[in-house]
Amino acid sequence: MNTEQKSVISGPRISSALATLLAAVLLFLCTPPPAEAAGRAATRDDAARCALPGATGWTDEGHDTDDSVFQRPIGTVNVGMIFVDFPDAPATESPETDSARITPGADWLWFASHGKAWLSISEHRSWVRMPHRSTDYGFARGLTHETHEAYIADAVRAADPYTDFSRYDMLYVVPTRNAAAISFTPTYIYEPGTPGVVADGNRLRWAVTFGQDMWHWDERLVGHETAHTFGLPDLYAFDAGSDAHRFVGGWDVMGLISGAGPQYLAWHAWKLGWTDDGQVACRASTGADTVRLTAVEYGGGTAMAVVRTGPTSAYVVESRRAVRADERACGTGALVYKIDSSVPTGKGPVRVMDARPGATPPSGCRPLDDAPYRAGQSFTDAAAGVRIDVLSSDGLGDTVRVTKS
DSSP: OOOOOOOEEOSOOOOHHHHHHHHHHHHHHHSOOOOOOTTHHHHSBOGGGGOOOOOSSSSOSOSOOOTTTSOOOSEEEEEEEEEEEBTTBOOOSOHHHHHTTTTHHHHHHHHHTTTSEEEEEEEEEEEEEOSSOGGGSOGGGOOOHHHHHHHHHHHHHHHTTTOOGGGOSEEEEEEOTTOTTSOSOOEEEOOTTSOOOEETTEEOOEEEEOOGGGGTSOTHHHHHHHHHHTTOOOOSOOSSSSOTTTTTTTSSTTSOTTOSSOSOOHHHHHHTTSSOGGGEEEEOSSEEEEEEEEOGGGOOSBOEEEEEOSSSEEEEEEEEOOOOTTSOOOOOEEEEEEEETTSOTTSOSEEEOOSSTTOOOOTTOOGGGGOOBOTTOEEEETTTTEEEEEEEEETTEEEEEEEEO
16 A cells, blocks of 8 residues: 555634634524523423434435434544546646535535534545546446446545555545546445445445536535435435426525525434434424524524424424525525425425415525515414414524414
8 A cells, every 4th residue: 555645624624604603603602592482391292203204215304314324424524535537538637626626515514514523534636547438437328326336446446556445434536627427426325235345444335426517516515415425315306397496495405505595404403413302392292382493504592393294294494594604695584394204305305385485586596595484474284283483583593483283
């Protein structure tokens, strides 16, 4: 094994995003929350009663994520990053140029997880040559699991003389920008019981193979693809010929990556263990609760109120505020959405309820960007016996009344 040339991303960097977030958190810590309705602690249901079971056999909205298939999103995830070019597409740029599109995703995920998950990325900053032409790997024709695995195996063999793969939990494979045929960025998850890809005595169970779309998306692409290895489904629609982002718009990075509010939904933060049960106001039985919600971007206080409506379904309300200085806050307020853990990835397991259906969104915003409910507005699903009233709002969150009849 030759000496590995690498750059290790060792900790979160201070940025304008961090400065804005820290200011908001400081304000939150210094401001006492409004009192909630008397007796609410005695009447709320245990949070576990609002956790839904997975019912699709793959990535879904259930809380019973299979740890034998998906990796735990808590603590440090050690990621090896290798750079590949091809006989028909030799690299002409430096690996650093490509790396700069990806490594900021470690910071983004750290903030999005409220400091619970960190990607420690070790880069082998040298191009390694793949044995086949870029057009031979099947990306333009669609990608089967087997074809994808073969691509990863070739990349690992090419880099193995220079890289110690025993050190990594997962792998990022980055192609040269000249390889137009490697068009998109899929996530690889090992299928138990198969040979998989093994190097230096380590079975590589998770990988993201970046494609040319990395030059279109920003660092949040890392948050989207890596979260698949944690068990999160896609929230955009897979069917062609319709609005791909009609279910959640840009309110979660698993939907529209470039959306105006692409923090993970509070439900996902709870599912992944970044939000604890004490931050969940559960209403599984008949009754009502008045809940002070802290905006999920700030990571403290009560993150969401959940109304259980069936064996695999629930309504969720959470508060949303923009914290990144470079993101437009098209709509802030109480975001209401329906969860169904029996609905598979790409079919709408989460659906945002639009407070202003049919209205023209503010300039520069997409239709669902303005979906949150504001003070004085209410959401009702009479068939499910659910009503959500937004009582008040301020810069840090919203106070809501949730009722199950």
